[in-house]
Amino acid sequence: MNFQLSEDIKFLKQSIRDFVDSEVDPLAMEIEEKDEIPEKIMKMSKEIGLFGLSIPEEYGGTGIGMVGKCAIYEELGRTHNGYTTVIGAHTGIGSVGIVEMGNEEQKRKYLPAMARGEMIGAFALTEPSAGSHATNLKTTAVRKGDKYILNGSKHYITNAPIADVFTVMAVTDPSKGAKGITSFIVEKDFPGFTVGKNEKKMGLHGSHSAEIFFEDCEVPVENVLGREGQGYVNALKILANGRAGLAARNLGSCDKLLEMSIQHANTRIQFGKPIFEQQIIQHYLADMAVDIEALRSMTYRVAWMVDQEMKVIKEAAMVKLLGSEVYNRVADKAVQIHGGIGYIAEYPVERFYRDARITKIYEGTSEIQKNIIASQLKREYL
Amino acid sequence: MNILVLVKQTFDTEEKIVIQNGQISEENVEFILNPYDEYAVEEAVKIKEDSGAGITVLTVGPNRSESVLRTALAMGADKGVIVELEEQADEYAIAKIIKAAIKGQEYDLVLGGNMAVDSGSGQVSIRVAEELGIPQVATITKLSLEGSKAIVERDIEGDVEVIEVNLPFLATAQQGLNEPRYPSLPGIMKAKKKPLERFTLEDLELSEDDLATRTTVQDQYLPPKKQAGKVLEGEIGQQVHDLVNLLRSEAKVV
Amino acid sequence: MSKKVLVFVESKDGKLRNVSFEALTVAKQLAGGGEVIAALFGTGATEFVQEVSQYGSNKVYVLEDEVLVTYTTDGYTQALCQVIEDVQAEVILMGHTAIGKDVAPRVAARFGAGLASDCIGADLENGDIVFTRPIYAGKAFQKKVFNQGKVFATLRPNNFELKENPVQAEVVSFQPVIKDLRTIVKEIVRKTTGGVDLSEAKVIISGGRGVKSKDGFQPLQELAEVLGGAVGASRGACDADFCDYALQIGQTGKVVTPDLYIACGISGAIQHLAGMSNSKVIVAINKDPEAPIFQVADYGIVGDLFEVVPLLTEEFKKVLVLS
CATH class of the missing domain: 1.20.140.10 (Butyryl-CoA Dehydrogenase, subunit A, domain 3)
Structure with a gap:
């Protein structure tokens, strides 16, 4: 048994601590008051590769394992949690779907830009009627030719106001319950997709959550993540x-x-x-x-x-x-x-x-x- | 274009100094890449990004110094060289060691820090320039390469001297030269795979005279503890009045 | 045992630098009765001979050479080496100035000799010279001795008491052979205002993050003018872009030892303290009574610098006019 972090991971951890201590933490109060992450910090965080934490090396990410990732998350947790959440939501639920379930084409299309932080990811499951009861989704997706037409809404979607790519769960076959749910990659510019206003929250300032709406939102078939019915x-x-x-x-x-x-x-x-x-x-x-x-x-x-x-x-x-x-x-x-x-x-x-x-x-x-x-x-x- | 960067591992500038039995204690001390050397590494990496260059970083010091090579490699340097040296040496001997370690290799540009924040002596880089027989430009704040020559700005007690010099030369970095980057995560991952060469003194061609230090540190000690001063009281106008009086009559500095 | 000591005497803006007088005073003491030789570089150097001889140098080498009017590493290295050879100097002293820092290591290396740089003390102990110098930017000190070869040292300005010792100096006109200058000085851009150099200033008014902006340095500048001092800054103020890095005082940046250091809106991070805590008298002005700067300050005022500093300027104006 070995409970030591490897030298490499210690080095990673130390270098993130230096960054957090000298660049992010001095601005924590400003983030809290302005409810905004300063652009300089976002830019530097992207430059040092924090947005590519979950993305394999071949797609421009860091390609480190979970232990390494946790070591970095631990350091990020030491400062403003809103900042940590903007990165965590992107590198966690916001990009993992495409990394784990995406096909080669989808990975090539989205991951390199996501790794650089040029595209921000978000995860959209929760709905007004489907919180802990996650299978009770009302957002529907109906296939029409080479497109799916999405209708419905999601709420409390972290990073929604700044995200470019959403991993969205919607019902394709209401008769099948959990097995009738499919996941899609939805880009913010797809017709029929809109983002609502920022929620005012108790905490996590600087990290914004909002409602998102699908009104006959057109999603190309090739943007289905995994297989139809595999969404849940x-x-x-x-x-x-x-x-x-x-x-x-x-x-x-x-x-x-x-x-x-x-x-x-x-x-x-x-x-x-x-x-x-x-x-x-x-x-x-x-x-x-x-x-x-x-x-x-x-x-x-x-x-x-x-x-x-x-x-x-x-x-x-x-x-x-x-x-x-x-x-x-x-x-x-x-x-x-x-x-x-x-x-x-x-x-x-x-x-x-x-x-x-x-x-x-x-x-x-x-x-x-x-x-x-x-x-x-x-x-x-x- | 080949660039050599001379670096040193130093105490973090936030560290307090503790002396035990005449030795500076390293217990619980955090070590960093000497801040001035960090500017030098950054400058080399910028040149590499702009016009392509191979960057070698070299350090002389105890085993733990390897970490500063890893930092430099993670920032973008290509190769690390460490000459392991556990015992104390003076600037004279270290310059000789560096010369021996890079023997037979050619560099168009050698960069170093203007001084190390521990010893504060500011000698080694300049001595290396002399050993290599190349010109030096110290305390630089700007470096522009134009073919086989360079236009360099250097800080001279607050003023700026603009210098033209042909390659190869050695420059020492002053604050303001650039803003060093943080090593990126992919950079750190890649650094693991970059070559790191290790030498001990036995591996190098050094004469007895090269290693015969010219100076010895006889003693190291902490400054006497300062007594806590006087925090003035009363309304601000009165405090200011009192302060001026104290500076004139008690401290006698004005 | 007497020694032959050479002092490289430096001038700036048509005046000899104070540190050169300090070096001459030290030289006299270290020579132990031996010869003290001063070297003056550049055209017009002769006019300084009288001043130099006030501090006890028996001989003054004057190098009235056009090439030495502007400092270059190569030019000064060659000239200095030739003078050292000519006088057979055993100990070579100069100021720890921009020139001293640049040329001393180079010349020492050329002679295969050691160098004690940035010294704040030089004493004879049983015939041996022991230099004292700060390490870790003044968080600690070391004593350095020489094992062999020539003794080179650069002295930190403002750390040695001047002692006049007028003698009749012999003037030696020396013509160095200087060739192959490898650096060309294209231009010198003046950035320092008022001419008071931080490292030699007797009074420094320094600002930190509490100064809040570039304009926030204005009241500090005014106080500095009244006291004939220079303005400095903490790393925080430089990082926040309130001022140029050239003003930075600290473990990175300049280490200063003025008679009076007034820290305004500086919390006193250990890296800053390293650069100024050896000042003779320290005054701290800070809103936060818990700020660590108060622990090294001789006098402290808890208050807003924008209120205190202008009042201080007025008060000094009053008393300095009266005296």
């Missing part, structure tokens, strides 16, 4: 693939919160001594550290399993669940240790606290993860 399975695969990555992002945020909490506890003087001297604070910090260590072990183990091409349905759900729960617990304690300053928007702890909340909801709620885990347990034990 595709969606599940895409989501499962991203779970260790989400956990890694949360891991980074937790690590940063612990760091800030220790710093604060060591410098904040109350009752004539640093609050670190108070046993209750020590216990909070110890709890945080244990949670984080457990998350770290699990994240990299699941990532390693993915790289070994092992089946990780249960473990991916577990790590997504643990990642969001730990993040919320750690953020809560971090605010408590910081006291008043932890509730003030001028200080980053408050932001992490708000940003943590969504992680128990997006890409499969904590409850859905438990459902997945239970159904896998049933298979294993019954």
